[in-house]
Amino acid sequence: MKRLVSNLLVEYLEDRGVEHIFGLCGHTNIAFLSQLEKSSINFVNVRHEQIAAHMADGYARAKKETSVVLSHLGPGLTNAATGVANAALDNIPMVVIAGDVPSHYYGKHPHQEVNYHADGSQYEIYRPFVKRAWRVDRPDLFPEIIEKAFQLAESGKPGPVLVSVPMDMFSKEIDDTLFEKTKHHTRSIAKPSINEEKAKEIILSLLEAKSPVIYAGGGVILADAAEELLEFVNHFDIPVAHTLMGKGVIPDDNELVLGMTGFWGTKFINEKTRTADQIFALGTQFAEADSSSWEPEYTFNIPDTKLIQIDIDPNEIGRNYPVEIGVVADLKEALTVLNRVAKEIAPDGVSNSKIKEEIKNYRKEFTQSNLEASESNSYPLSPQRILADVRSVIPRDAYITTDVGWNKNGVGQQFPIYEPGSILTPGGYATMGFGAPAAMGAKIAKKDKVVISLVGDGGFGQNPALLATAVEENIPVIWIVMNNSSYGTIAGLEKAHFDTTYGTVFKRGEDTYSPNYAEIAKGYGVEAVKIQSADEFKPALEQAIASNRPFVLDVPMVNNPVPTDGHWNIMDIYSPGKKVHHESVQ
Known part of the structure; x- marks a missing residue:
C-alpha cells in the first residue's frame, strides 16, 4: 500500500524507540511535523536550532542512545551546525533530519537555499564534521538512507550524521513495504574485541x-x-x-x-x-x-x-x-x-x-591548598566556594553539565564526580553555550536525577531563550550562572600576556556590566534568585533542588583564573620563554 513518506518516517522512528525529537519548524519540515503530532514521540520545540542540537547532545550522552534533531534548511541548518559539530568532536551519536529545497527547484535558487558553488548542495555544509551527509533524491530510497544513518551514527566511533530531505520528498507516497524491509536488518551489531x-x-x-x-x-x-x-x-x-x-x-x-x-x-x-x-x-x-x-x-x-x-x-x-x-x-x-x-x-x-x-597524601595537600578559597565568605564569591557548596548539597549521582571557562576547567581539576557518565562537558569543540541546553537534554533523559548546569555568564548569555523551552516542557534544571561579567578565561590570558582585557570584559562605560539573569529568568516564568552574599548561595541551591522546577541562580563571582601547574603551548606563542599563564582580572 502506498503511503506518505512523512507518515512512514514517524512510524519508523517510533519502531526504533525514539522518544524525543529536538528541533524547530520551517516551511520545509512541517509536513513531517504534522504527522509527528499524532505520534508517541515528543517534539521538543526550541527558539534556536543551536539549543536543539545541544539538548540532543546532552540527551544522547545521558540516555546512551542516538538522539534526533529536526531542522529547517539554510539558516536553520547553519544555526544547528555548532551544536552538531560539538557532538561530532565528542563522538556523540545523533541523526539530523533537515528539510531542504524542493528537488524540482534545483538550479533556480529558491527561498533560503545556499548554492553559490553547486545547486541543491546545502547538505555539504556539514561534510567536515558529520560521519556522512545524505541528500534524499528519490522517495523510494528514504527507508534505506534513514536505516543507514542510524547504523552509522551508532557504530564504530559514534557521531552525528545528516539526512537532508528536499521538502517535496516528505509529501511523496511510496510503498510501505520499503520501510517494512528495514525491520529485517539487525539493529544490534557485534563489536570487535581482543584475542x-x-x-x-x-x-x-x-x-x-x-x-x-x-x-x-x-x-x-x-x-x-x-x-x-x-x-x-x-x-x-x-x-x-x-x-x-x-x-x-x-x-x-x-x-x-x-x-x-x-x-x-x-x-x-x-x-x-x-x-x-x-x-x-x-x-x-x-x-x-x-x-x-x-x-x-x-x-x-x-x-x-x-x-x-x-x-x-x-x-x-x-x-x-x-x-x-x-x-x-x-x-x-x-x-x-x-x-x-x-x-x-x-x-x-x-x-x-x-x-x-601517595595519592592519599596528595589529595590531602591539594584540598588544603584550596581550603581558604573554598571556605571564603568574600563577595563576589570565589569560584572554589561555589564548587564546594554545590558538591556539598547535590546528591552523589547528580548530573552536571559544564560550559567553558572556570566551570569546565575548575570542575575538571577540583570537583569530585562519583558516577561514570554523570558529567557532560564540551571537550573537543569546547563550545561556549553547550552546558545550559545540554542540561535540559540530560534531564529529559534522566527524569529522576538532579541536573545542575554550571555555566559562565558568557555561556548562559549565548541562548537564554532556552528558558522558554524549559517552562513549556517543565524541565526542572538548575542553572548556576558563575557570573564574573566577562569571558573570564580569555580575559585572564589577555591580561597576563598583553596587559589589557579589551574585548573580554563586559562594561557599560567604565563600569563592569552584567544583565540581571535572575530577572530575565523570571520574565520567562522561571524561578530565580540573584545571590547577594556568600552565605546565601547554599540555601538558595537547596531551595532550587527542592522546588523541582526550572531554577536560575545568578551568582556574582570573582574573576580569578583556574590555578594550574600545567602547560599549553599557546602561552609560548603569546610570550616566548616567559612561562606566563593567566592573571586575575578585577
Missing part, C-alpha cells in the same frame, strides 16, 4: 612494569565500560589518570584515581604520567590540552614511556604518540577479555599500597 594472545601480551607487559599508569579517556564512557575498567584497576592496583572527557570514569574518591592531566592538571598528576614506564591508554586521542601540547617535559614522555593503546577507531592508534601495542577494539568487549585473562595469569591480583598512600 586471547594479545590480551596475555598486554597483561604480562603491565605486570613487568615498575610504574604503570592507566590513562582513561571519554571512549570508556561511550563504550559503557566503566564497570569493567574499575574491575581491572582494582585487580592490579594500577593508578588511573584521565582526560577531561574521561573524568568520573572511575569515581573520584577511589583511592587509585590520580586525576586529570595536562594544562589544568597538577604537577603531581602530570609527573606520574610523565615518569611512568608504561601507559595503558583506553579511549583517548591524547588531545592537546590533556597532553600539554605534546611536549615531553610536561605530561607524557613517550616513547621513553612505553605505550599500549586500545581504541575503537584505528585512526587514533599512534596518532600523537608511537605505540608498542595497539589494538582496535570496543573497550567494553576488550576489558571483559582482559579481566578474564588477568585473573588467569595473576589470580591473586597485585597490591600497591605505596601508590595509594
Whole structure:
C-alpha cells in the first residue's frame, strides 16, 4: 500500500524507540511535523536550532542512545551546525533530519537555499564534521538512507550524521513495504574485541612494569565500560589518570584515581604520567590540552614511556604518540577479555599500597591548598566556594553539565564526580553555550536525577531563550550562572600576556556590566534568585533542588583564573620563554 513518506518516517522512528525529537519548524519540515503530532514521540520545540542540537547532545550522552534533531534548511541548518559539530568532536551519536529545497527547484535558487558553488548542495555544509551527509533524491530510497544513518551514527566511533530531505520528498507516497524491509536488518551489531594472545601480551607487559599508569579517556564512557575498567584497576592496583572527557570514569574518591592531566592538571598528576614506564591508554586521542601540547617535559614522555593503546577507531592508534601495542577494539568487549585473562595469569591480583598512600597524601595537600578559597565568605564569591557548596548539597549521582571557562576547567581539576557518565562537558569543540541546553537534554533523559548546569555568564548569555523551552516542557534544571561579567578565561590570558582585557570584559562605560539573569529568568516564568552574599548561595541551591522546577541562580563571582601547574603551548606563542599563564582580572 502506498503511503506518505512523512507518515512512514514517524512510524519508523517510533519502531526504533525514539522518544524525543529536538528541533524547530520551517516551511520545509512541517509536513513531517504534522504527522509527528499524532505520534508517541515528543517534539521538543526550541527558539534556536543551536539549543536543539545541544539538548540532543546532552540527551544522547545521558540516555546512551542516538538522539534526533529536526531542522529547517539554510539558516536553520547553519544555526544547528555548532551544536552538531560539538557532538561530532565528542563522538556523540545523533541523526539530523533537515528539510531542504524542493528537488524540482534545483538550479533556480529558491527561498533560503545556499548554492553559490553547486545547486541543491546545502547538505555539504556539514561534510567536515558529520560521519556522512545524505541528500534524499528519490522517495523510494528514504527507508534505506534513514536505516543507514542510524547504523552509522551508532557504530564504530559514534557521531552525528545528516539526512537532508528536499521538502517535496516528505509529501511523496511510496510503498510501505520499503520501510517494512528495514525491520529485517539487525539493529544490534557485534563489536570487535581482543584475542586471547594479545590480551596475555598486554597483561604480562603491565605486570613487568615498575610504574604503570592507566590513562582513561571519554571512549570508556561511550563504550559503557566503566564497570569493567574499575574491575581491572582494582585487580592490579594500577593508578588511573584521565582526560577531561574521561573524568568520573572511575569515581573520584577511589583511592587509585590520580586525576586529570595536562594544562589544568597538577604537577603531581602530570609527573606520574610523565615518569611512568608504561601507559595503558583506553579511549583517548591524547588531545592537546590533556597532553600539554605534546611536549615531553610536561605530561607524557613517550616513547621513553612505553605505550599500549586500545581504541575503537584505528585512526587514533599512534596518532600523537608511537605505540608498542595497539589494538582496535570496543573497550567494553576488550576489558571483559582482559579481566578474564588477568585473573588467569595473576589470580591473586597485585597490591600497591605505596601508590595509594601517595595519592592519599596528595589529595590531602591539594584540598588544603584550596581550603581558604573554598571556605571564603568574600563577595563576589570565589569560584572554589561555589564548587564546594554545590558538591556539598547535590546528591552523589547528580548530573552536571559544564560550559567553558572556570566551570569546565575548575570542575575538571577540583570537583569530585562519583558516577561514570554523570558529567557532560564540551571537550573537543569546547563550545561556549553547550552546558545550559545540554542540561535540559540530560534531564529529559534522566527524569529522576538532579541536573545542575554550571555555566559562565558568557555561556548562559549565548541562548537564554532556552528558558522558554524549559517552562513549556517543565524541565526542572538548575542553572548556576558563575557570573564574573566577562569571558573570564580569555580575559585572564589577555591580561597576563598583553596587559589589557579589551574585548573580554563586559562594561557599560567604565563600569563592569552584567544583565540581571535572575530577572530575565523570571520574565520567562522561571524561578530565580540573584545571590547577594556568600552565605546565601547554599540555601538558595537547596531551595532550587527542592522546588523541582526550572531554577536560575545568578551568582556574582570573582574573576580569578583556574590555578594550574600545567602547560599549553599557546602561552609560548603569546610570550616566548616567559612561562606566563593567566592573571586575575578585577
